[in-house]
Each structure stands twice: as C-alpha cells, then as structure tokens.
Amino acid sequence: MSKTKVKPVEDVNPEVMDEVEEAEEVEEQRNVGEEEEEEEEEKVEEDVDKSFEELGLDSRLIRALTKKGIEKPTLIQQSAVPYILEGKDIVARAKTGSGKTLAYLLPLLQKLFSADSGSKKKLAPSAFILVPSRELCQQVYSEVSSLIELCRVQLKAVQLTSSMTASDMRNALAGLPEILVSTPACIPKCFAAGVLEPTAVSESLEILVLDEADLLLSYGYEDNLRSVTSIIPRRCQCLLMSATTSSDVEKLKKLILHNPIVLTLTEDNDKEEPVPSNVQQFWVSCSAQDKLLHILALLKLEVVQKKVLIFINTIDMGFKLKLFLEKFGIKSAILNGELPQNSRLHILEQFNAGLFDYLIATDDNSQTKKEKEEPKGEDNEENNKSKKRRKPKLDAEFSVVRGIDFKKVHTVINFDMPQSVTGYIHRIGRTGRAYSSGSSVSLVSPDEMEGFEDIKSFLANDKNKDSDIITPFPLLTENAVECLRYRAEDVAKSVTKISVRESRAQDLRNEIINSEKLKAHFEANPRDLDLLRHDKPLSKTAPAPHLKDIPEYLVDLKTQEASKAVKLAGAAMGNSRRSGGGAGRNNKNKKRSRKGGDPLKTFNPNGSKRGHGGGVGQKKDSSDGSTKQKKQKTV
Numbered sequence: 161m162s163k164t165k166v167k168p169v170e171d172v173n174p175e176v177m178d179e180v181e182e183a184e185e186v187e188e189q190r191n192v193g194e195e196e197e198e199e200e201e202e203k204v205e206e207d208v209d210k211s212f213e214e215l216g217l218d219s220r221l222i223r224a225l226t227k228k229g230i231e232k233p234t235l236i237q238q239s240a241v242p243y244i245l246e247g248k249d250i251v252a253r254a255k256t257g258s259g260k261t262l263a264y265l266l267p268l269l270q271k272l273f274s275a276d277s278g279s280k281k282k283l284a285p286s287a288f289i290l291v292p293s294r295e296l297c298q299q300v301y302s303e304v305s306s307l308i309e310l311c312r313v314q315l316k317a318v319q320l321t322s323s324m325t326a327s328d329m330r331n332a333l334a335g336l337p338e339i340l341v342s343t344p345a346c347i348p349k350c351f352a353a354g355v356l357e358p359t360a361v362s363e364s365l366e367i368l369v370l371d372e373a374d375l376l377l378s379y380g381y382e383d384n385l386r387s388v389t390s391i392i393p394r395r396c397q398c399l400l401m402s403a404t405t406s407s408d409v410e411k412l413k414k415l416i417l418h419n420p421i422v423l424t425l426t427e428d429n430d431k432e433e434p435v436p437s438n439v440q441q442f443w444v445s446c447s448a449q450d451k452l453l454h455i456l457a458l459l460k461l462e463v464v465q466k467k468v469l470i471f472i473n474t475i476d477m478g479f480k481l482k483l484f485l486e487k488f489g490i491k492s493a494i495l496n497g498e499l500p501q502n503s504r505l506h507i508l509e510q511f512n513a514g515l516f517d518y519l520i521a522t523d524d525n526s527q528t529k530k531e532k533e534e535p536k537g538e539d540n541e542e543n544n545k546s547k548k549r550r551k552p553k554l555d556a557e558f559s560v561v562r563g564i565d566f567k568k569v570h571t572v573i574n575f576d577m578p579q580s581v582t583g584y585i586h587r588i589g590r591t592g593r594a595y596s597s598g599s600s601v602s603l604v605s606p607d608e609m610e611g612f613e614d615i616k617s618f619l620a621n622d623k624n625k626d627s628d629i630i631t632p633f634p635l636l637t638e639n640a641v642e643c644l645r646y647r648a649e650d651v652a653k654s655v656t657k658i659s660v661r662e663s664r665a666q667d668l669r670n671e672i673i674n675s676e677k678l679k680a681h682f683e684a685n686p687r688d689l690d691l692l693r694h695d696k697p698l699s700k701t702a703p704a705p706h707l708k709d710i711p712e713y714l715v716d717l718k719t720q721e722a723s724k725a726v727k728l729a730g731a732a733m734g735n736s737r738r739s740g741g742g743a744g745r746n747n748k749n750k751k752r753s754r755k756g757g758d759p760l761k762t763f764n765p766n767g768s769k770r771g772h773g774g775g776v777g778q779k780k781d782s783s784d785g786s787t788k789q790k791k792q793k794t795v
C-alpha cells in the first residue's frame with residue numbers, strides 16, 4: 161500500500177505568485193494529518209450488475225440517460241458512481257471506450273443538483289474538469305450541457321480553451337457557471353489575466369476531475385497543474401480518470417489525491433486487457449509501397465465495415481491517401497492538428513453524424529513532428545522553397561486518439577503503424593466503444609514488424625500466450641489484391657509530392673476561410689453546418705470513370721463472397737447509409753446480426769459458404785473471458 165503525499169509547489173507562474181502564496185496556506189491545511197493516509201485498491205468485478213437506480217442516481221439523470229438511449233451502466237460506472245456520490249477521491253483505470261466520462265459526470269451533476277443553493281453566491285465554479293485536448297474539452301462540454309438541458313436544472317457549464325482572449329474568458333465566466341471544462345493551461349491564464357481569483361477558487365471548488373490523466377503530464381501541463389493543485393482546498397473531491405496505467409498517473413495521484421480508492425476495470429480476476437474484447441484485431445503483411453494497394457483492396461472491395469477511421473503518421477501521407485482514394489471514387493475527409501479548431505470540431509461532428517464514411521487522421525502532434533525528419537525526395541529544392549512559404553502551425557492541444565468519442569466507427573485501419581503500444585491501444589479504442597463491437601486492421605511493413613511484435617507481446621497475456629490476439633485478416637485473398645495492382649500502381653504514380661503539397665496548402669486555405677468567415681454565421685445558424693462538406697475532392701481532375709467501379713471479373717469468388725457478407729452484415733446492423741431502411745427495419749434486423757451476421761466471425765477463408773464455429777473471432781466468443789461480451793451483446 162502506498163502513502164499519499166502532496167508535492168511542494170515549484171514552477172508557478174510569477175504573475176500569480178501572490179495569490180498562490182495565500183493559497184499555499186490552504187494547501188498546508190490540506191496536508192495536515194495526511195502522512196498516514198492509505199489508498200484502497202479495488203478490482204471491478206464482472207459479475208456486478210446494477211441498474212442506474214440502484215447506484216443511487218437522481219431520477220432526472222436517469223430520465224436524461226433514457227432519452228439518450230443509455231439504459232444500463234457500464235462496469236466502471238457501476239463501480240465508480242457510488243464512491244463518487246459518497247465523496248471519495250477516486251483513481252479510475254478502465255479501458256478506452258468503457259464509459260468513464262459518464263462515470264464521473266453523473267455523480268458530479270447529482271452533487272451539484274443537491275448543493276445548497278441558499279449558501280452565499282460563489283465567485284468561482286464548484287467543479288473543474290480538466291482534459292488534455294481542445295477536442296476533448298468540446299466533447300465533455302457537449303455531454304455536460306446536454307445532460308443539464310435534459311435534466312432541466314439550473315446549472316451552467318462553460319468551456320475555456322487557451323486560444324480564447326482574456327475578454328472571451330471573462331465573458332464566459334461572467335454568468336458564474338458551476339462547471340468549468342478546460343485544458344489545464346487555461347487556469348493559470350485566467351489567474352494571470354485576473355479573470356479568476358485563486359482565493360475564490362479555493363473557497364468554491366468542490367470537485368476536480370482530471371480526465372485522460374495519463375496524458376496530462378506528457379502533454380506538458382505539469383506546471384499548469386501544479387499551479388492549480390496549490391490552491392485546491394482539502395475538502396475538494398478529486399477524481400482521476402485514465403485508460404492506462406503509467407508513471408504519470410502515479411505522479412498525479414500523489415500530487416493531487418487524498419486517500420483515494422483505486423478502481424481497476426479488468427475482464428476477469430487476474431488479467432487486464434487494455435483493448436476491449438469486443439474489438440477483433442487483424443493485420444495484413446505488406447511492403448511499404450504496397451500499402452496504398454492494400455487499403456484500396458480493403459475499401460474498394462468492401463471487406464471492412466463502415467464507418468472507417470484510418471490512421472497515418474504524417475499529414476502529407478494523409479493527403480496522399482485522400483488523393484489516391486479519390487481517383488477510385490472513394491470520398492474521405494482529413495483531420496489533423498494543422499487545421500483551425502472550428503474546422504476540426506466540425507469534421508468530427510460531420511463524421512459522427514454519418515455524413516461521410518472514411519476519415520483519415522493523424523493521432524496527435526508528437527507523430528506529425530516526425531515529418532520534419534523525413535528524407536528529402538526528388539523535388540527537394542521545391543520542397544525547401546515551399547517550407548519557407550508554408551510553416552504550418554500545429555495546435556499543441558490537438559489530439560484525435562485520446563478520449564475522442566467517434567460515433568459508430570466499425571473499423572480502425574492503421575495505414576501507418578503507431579509509434580508505441582499506448583498509441584496502438586488508443587487508436588484501436590476508437591472502435592468498440594461501450595456496448596458496440598468493432599474491428600481493426602493494421603497494415604504492417606517489414607520496417608514496422610519489430611514495433612508490431614512489441615505490441616503483440618504486450619497484448620498477449622497468460623491465457624493467450626500461445627495464440628495471437630492480432631490475427632491475419634481473413635477476408636482478402638492475394639488474388640483479389642493482385643487484380644488491383646496495375647490500377648493502384650498507375651494511380652499512385654500520378655499522386656506526386658507536388659500534388660500532395662498543393663492539396664494540403666489548398667485544404668488549409670479553404671478551412672481557414674471556412675473557419676473564420678463562417679464562425680459567426682454558424683453560431684447563429686447551426687443547421688447550416690451540414691452544408692459545409694469536408695469530404696470534397698481535392699484533385700482538380702475528376703476521377704476516371706473506369707476506376708470508380710471494379711469489374712466483377714477482376715475479383716475472385718472468395719473475395720466477392722466476403723464482400724457481400726460484410727455488406728449484408730453492415731446493412732443488418734444499420735451501419736450502411738445506402739442500405740436505406742428506416743429505424744424499424746434496422747431494429748428488426750439487429751437481433752439477427754448479433755447472432756451470427758458478422759462475417760469476420762462466420763466467414764470461412766477456405767471457401768465454404770458459412771463457417772460453423774471455425775471462423776475468425778469464434779475463439780473469442782467461446783473463451784472464458786467472454787461473459788462480459790455476451791452480456792454486452794444482449795443489452
């Protein structure tokens with residue numbers, strides 16, 4: 161058992177030093193008698209099966225959840241909500257997509273509902289929710305706001321981001337909101353600008369949430385967090401939510417928490433699987449040059465379910481891929497840290513709303529920085545000239561993989577392999593969220609094999625030591641891929657570095673214009689957002705008609721069969737917009753598809769029409785660890 165200590169304040173912004181010194185007295189009071197504090201560690205068991213009512217939640221919240229179509233708490237919610245309602249400090253470690261946001265938001269709101277409204281008016285928010293990226297800030301803010309609206313309570317939430325001016329921040333805080341959602345960098349900025357008073361925060365703050373805690377320090381927020389923690393009163397309840405365990409989480413735990421209860425979500429008693437078991441993981445071995453060919457085969461032959469999120473490691477690669485796919489009539493949009501914030505949020509909204517099926521994304525700026533180190537190519541001189549012209553400013557608070565809740569992503573494709581195991585886990589976590597299922601396909605070149613082996617051995621556990629968790633993708637035959645080779649290589653040659661660079665610059669210009677010109681208009685007319693499409697073609701020339709459709713004679717029978725099965729399953733699950741069918745029809749079909757419609761589970765690569773138990777994914781269904789999966793599928 162470890163002891164909880166509060167670390168001394170070190171690098172605090174000098175402009176707020178006076179206030180911080182005052183507040184240090186509060187901090188000292190916080191430390192009194194804490195030497196002997198111990199944390200409790202608790203594993204979240206699978207067999208807990210409580211309803212939201214049984215967790216002690218307010219009926220207004222339960223009604224709001226029902227309106228959102230959420231009927232049953234996830235495991236982490238079942239476990240965390242009662243402790244948070246009791247007022248305990250919590251460290252909640254649960255895999256990505258397990259519903260951690262509601263696990264803290266529901267009790268947090270309930271506590272604010274019942275806070276004594278007769279007490280003197282607070283000069284600072286009662287709850288701070290600190291998150292590592294702007295996208296996440298927006299997401300959490302939307303979730304809180306929609307819950308407040310659905311519950312019809314008199315609470316106000318605001319979000320602050322570092323790009324806001326002092327007067328924007330002042331305006332946002334003017335209505336004395338109870339809840340503040342922001343990145344940690346905003347708080348010292350508010351102190352320095354006199355928008356928030358540290359003493360008022362010390363007096364008012366009741367709950368502090370650090371979401372995606374494992375990222376907060378690695379994103380460089382340590383100093384910001386120290387200046388916040390120095391003024392947190394002892395009575396303030398602190399909640400630390402994280403998908404992975406890391407030394408950073410431990411550091412934050414020691415810096416901020418008091419006598420915490422550590423909740424660890426595992427699927428059975430002794431193992432911790434970081435990737436949800438409802439995500440089937442596949443890989444395809446191919447050379448780096450053949451990646452375009454393979455992704456074309458996956459998407460064009462429709463052997464993966466939509467919607468698809470495709471990860472690449474550099475922004476240029478994203479544009480190359482978009483231009484390449486475009487030539488085959490496959491529309492996609494690009495998301496990266498170079499785009500203005502409004503555009504990024506809008507792209508996410510449109511993808512979540514199902515306006516397009518393919519989104520190409522870089523995960524965060526640590527990956528895209530690599531671009532600077534890329535070897536110089538043919539048009540080297542041109543390259544250097546244009547670098548002077550175009551210095552894309554990457555947003556330090558951009559992150560796609562971490563915490564962002566992509567809706568109904570069925571497949572994640574790693575076009576480029578991530579640089580770390582954690583990167584892999586978080587990318588894969590964009591599918592299979594809460595009670596849904598999904599799959600991932602990683603394209604692995606010989607250069608990436610070592611990293612891939614590291615990922616596999618990390619994911620392997622005692623039970624799966626001898627069997628691979630990431631298995632070869634079964635629905636794509638070599639023949640099917642080879643049939644597309646000639647076309648793919650021909651088109652790939654036409655996507656030159658110059659065309660990539662021009663498209664990237666053009667896209668950025670367009671998005672900046674969209675973002676600035678339309679900001680005010682969209683605030684007044686939110687519905688018009690739908691008119692601004694992000695999946696428009698980049699290329700000036702229209703795709704050649706013969707590349708749009710792959711003639712049937714080119715595709716072997718097995719792949720045709722796999723493709724049909726994937727499409728049928730997609731339509732039955734309501735994944736395909738083209739399948740038409742109203743909600744009623746989709747609902748009827750849902751049950752059927754759950755039983756055996758997933759072709760990745762039933763398709764037999766050896767040729768028989770239906771695999772009876774021998775298909776990929778079957779093992780997972782029948783293993784001991786599947787109790788949760790079965791339970792989830794019946795919800």
Ligand SMILES: Nc1ncnc2c1ncn2[C@@H]1O[C@H](COP(=O)(O)OP(=O)(O)OP(=O)(O)O)[C@@H](O)[C@H]1O
Nearest residue numbers: 232233234256257258259260261403563565593594
């Ligand atoms: N009890 C529930 N039943 C069904 N869906 C839920 C439930 N709780 C949350 N969800 C949905 O599951 C999705 C994932 O939730 P959330 O974003 O909170 O996951 P997370 O654990 O925070 O993941 P990450 O670590 O990636 O941030 C969201 O779309 C959310 O609305």
